[in-house]
Amino acid sequence: MTLIAICCFSVIMAFATLFTKDTFYSALYMSITLITIAGMYALNNIQPVFVLITFIFVGAIGAVTVALAAMYRDPRPKLQIDFVWFIPAIITFAVIFNSIFGFNNIPSAFTNSEISVFVEEYVVFVLFFFSLAILLMLAVVKFVRREGV
Amino acid sequence: MMVYVVIVTSIAILLIGYIMAMSSKELIRLLISLELMFGAVFLALMPLFTVPNLTTSAFGIAVLTVFTSGGELMILIAAMVTFSKKFRSISTDDILVGGDRI
Numbered sequence: 001m002t003l004i005a006i007c008c009f010s011v012i013m014a015f016a017t018l019f020t021k022d023t024f025y026s027a028l029y030m031s032i033t034l035i036t037i038a039g040m041y042a043l044n045n046i047q048p049v050f051v052l053i054t055f056i057f058v059g060a061i062g063a064v065t066v067a068l069a070a071m072y073r074d075p076r077p078k079l080q081i082d083f084v085w086f087i088p089a090i091i092t093f094a095v096i097f098n099s100i101f102g103f104n105n106i107p108s109a110f111t112n113s114e115i116s117v118f119v120e121e122y123v124v125f126v127l128f129f130f131s132l133a134i135l136l137m138l139a140v141v142k143f144v145r146r147e148g149v
Numbered sequence: 150m151m152v153y154v155v156i157v158t159s160i161a162i163l164l165i166g167y168i169m170a171m172s173s174k175e176l177i178r179l180l181i182s183l184e185l186m187f188g189a190v191f192l193a194l195m196p197l198f199t200v201p202n203l204t205t206s207a208f209g210i211a212v213l214t215v216f217t218s219g220g221e222l223m224i225l226i227a228a229m230v231t232f233s234k235k236f237r238s239i240s241t242d243d244i245l246v247g248g249d250r251i
Contacts, residue, residue, distance in 0.1 A: 044198070049212075
């Protein structure tokens, strides 16, 4: 159930990345999406990949992207969506969905025991990391707003 | 059930990244869309970890993916900064290929 909630949250954040007018906030939503993806690895007790994604991908490249988005911020942001592209995207989704679930028998081997072990051992560490990431993003938001005044 | 949810999420994020890349008018949004797509790739790797015999290989693929995608994005960032210094713009309308405007 937790995994489903995190998946829904990550898709919502990805849509927020797409629909946000301001590029800076789009980069922030993208970072949250990547952190939730890393969180799914942590939830399934795959700690090495969680560390790789959070520290290298979100920590380095995501932070550079947020900084660049703040630097090249458009004072008059506008929506950048071409709705015509939704049609081929939906068709592609249908084709991939059918090819994956129509012809293959995918095993579902995520177990609850691993999740419970994770919660007991790593919850403080993960909470600390998320707090640190939120603090960093808040600092960047504050900096950008101060520059904009 | 959980693996199915992860795969569907991965496909959804990948296609959102595609739509964003196709619609982007700025290079920054193109960069963000690429990162979304790589995030979807990471998510698609997760079912490999459910097979005990493939765990080591899956971790190797994950490490390769992280470093390859990281290098690719860094090159794009460097190209974007160079483009901005040269043309004083990050609009995709200003991109030229062989003297022709895209």
